[in-house]
Amino acid sequence: MIGLNIGGVPEHFNLPWRLAIEDGKFREFGLNLHWADMSGGTGQMIRGLENKSIDVAVLLTEGITKAILQGLDATIIQVYVNSPLQWGVHVPYNSDIQSFEDLKDKTYAISREGSGSHLMSYVFAHQQGWPTDNLKFNVIGDVYGGLWALEHNEAQAFLWEKYTTAPFAEQKKCRSIGDVVTPWPCFVIAVRNEVLDKHKDLLDQMCKTVNQRAKEMLTEPNIVDIISWRYNLRSSHVESWLKETVWNYDGIAYPLEFNKTVNYLKMLDLITEEQSENWREKLFPKS
Numbered sequence: 001m002i003g004l005n006i007g008g009v010p011e012h013f014n015l016p017w018r019l020a021i022e023d024g025k026f027r028e029f030g031l032n033l034h035w036a037d038m039s040g041g042t043g044q045m046i047r048g049l050e051n052k053s054i055d056v057a058v059l060l061t062e063g064i065t066k067a068i069l070q071g072l073d074a075t076i077i078q079v080y081v082n083s084p085l086q087w088g089v090h091v092p093y094n095s096d097i098q099s100f101e102d103l104k105d106k107t108y109a110i111s112r113e114g115s116g117s118h119l120m121s122y123v124f125a126h127q128q129g130w131p132t133d134n135l136k137f138n139v140i141g142d143v144y145g146g147l148w149a150l151e152h153n154e155a156q157a158f159l160w161e162k163y164t165t166a167p168f169a170e171q172k173k174c175r176s177i178g179d180v181v182t183p184w185p186c187f188v189i190a191v192r193n194e195v196l197d198k199h200k201d202l203l204d205q206m207c208k209t210v211n212q213r214a215k216e217m218l219t220e221p222n223i224v225d226i227i228s229w230r231y232n233l234r235s236s237h238v239e240s241w242l243k244e245t246v247w248n249y250d251g252i253a254y255p256l257e258f259n260k261t262v263n264y265l266k267m268l269d270l271i272t273e274e275q276s277e278n279w280r281e282k283l284f285p286k287s
Contacts, residue, residue, distance in 0.1 A: 002202055003032040004195065007045045008058035010037040011164050012231045012241065013081060013187060016214035017058065025209050031202055039142040043112025049074050055195040056203070060085070060116040062123075062182070064190045065261050067114060068283055069275045075196055076283050078189045078207045079257065083246040085186035087120050088162030090174040092150045097157075100128055100178060107136040109146040109155035117146070120159050122268045124180045132268055147173045163241050167232055184261045185248075196285065207251050214247040258283060 008014045017035060020026060026033040036054060038044045042063035048054035049072060057064070058080055068074055091097040097106075110118040118137065125132045138155045140146050147168055149155040162179055169176050191203060217223055227238045262279045265271045 001027070001030055001032050002199060003034065004055045004199070005034050005036055005053065006056040006058070007036045007038040007048050007054040009041055010039055011161065012227050012233065012238070013245070014058060015227060015230065016210050016217055016247070019217060020210055020213040025213065026206060029202070029205050031206060033206065041111045041115045041117065041142070043115030043118065046072060046114055049190065049192055052192065055192055057190050058187055059190060061184050061186060061188050061258070062119045062261055062265065063114055063116055064188060065258060065283060066119065066265050066270055069262070069271050069279060073193050074190045075193055075285050076188045076190050077196065077203060077285060078251055079185050079248045080187040080189050081245060082185045082248045083244060084182040084184065086162045086244065087159045087180040087182070088165050088176045089124065089178050089180060090150065090158045090160065090165060090169070090176050091156060092153060093172045093175045095156065098177065103157045104128070104130050105134055106156035107138055107154070109140045109149040109158040110137050111142055111146070112139060117159050119270065120180060120182070122270065123182070123264065124159065126268060127180065150174050163233060163237050166234065166237050183264065185257055211247065211249045211251055215249050218242070
């Protein structure tokens with residue numbers, strides 16, 4: 001039995017992993033997969049891959065792409081979710097901020113440098129036509145830190161997956177003024193290269209297993225109730241999320257889908273021209 005540590009956000013997107021682990025699906029082919037909740041998001045997982053506290057990560061496309069092109073010793077082995085991520089733009093509940101324009105030159109709460117909340121702040125500013133070099137950030141660790149920063153005016157904006165934050169908005173801990181959608185598939189599976197070299201066949205089987213579990217999950221008659229109970233979400237929100245979300249069942253990372261991600265990172269000066277060279281060879285497994 002081979003033991004591997006995998007990290008991911010404790011959110012609804014990763015229910016197929018949790019169900020497959022609980023059902024013993026990975027152990028059937030000799031993989032003891034230990035799940036670690038990473039509430040700090042993609043930035044925390046990148047650190048985990050760097051310091052080898054995790055072997056595999058399910059994380060945001062833009063964050064891991066940037067990290068690998070800047071030298072992280074890891075590889076993307078599959079797109080996990082093909083659909084884009086719906087980021088809610090959150091502001092202090094009692095503030096007078098009403099529109100995106102009100103957030104120009106404000107401070108953004110981010111979980112960590114290189115995280116999705118960090119990189120999507122650049123995407124958001126660029127979509128609004130604002131100079132991205134004026135962005136200001138407050139590193140807050142996780143979603144609860146972001147809510148605290150908004151409440152205490154340590155930040156005026158906080159970007160996070162909108163269904164995860166919906167209960168907090170209903171509790172008046174923040175207020176959503178709109179959404180930002182990623183221009184690429186949202187989640188991928190990445191592995192430390194040392195682990196990939198040793199266990200490629202096992203990792204291929206791991207991906208096939210979670211793909212199959214995601215497919216089966218959608219046919220379960222009570223899946224809305226299961227997700228609603230596990231993740232404290234309204235049933236109506238779960239139904240909307242399931243309609244919007246498309247998992248990748250093919251088990252293939254299509255390099256051309258990442259062209260937009262790499263070009264965006266380069267355009268926003270988040271990676272250099274040199275770092276973007278030969279990006280396909282750097283991001284994906286050698287054939």
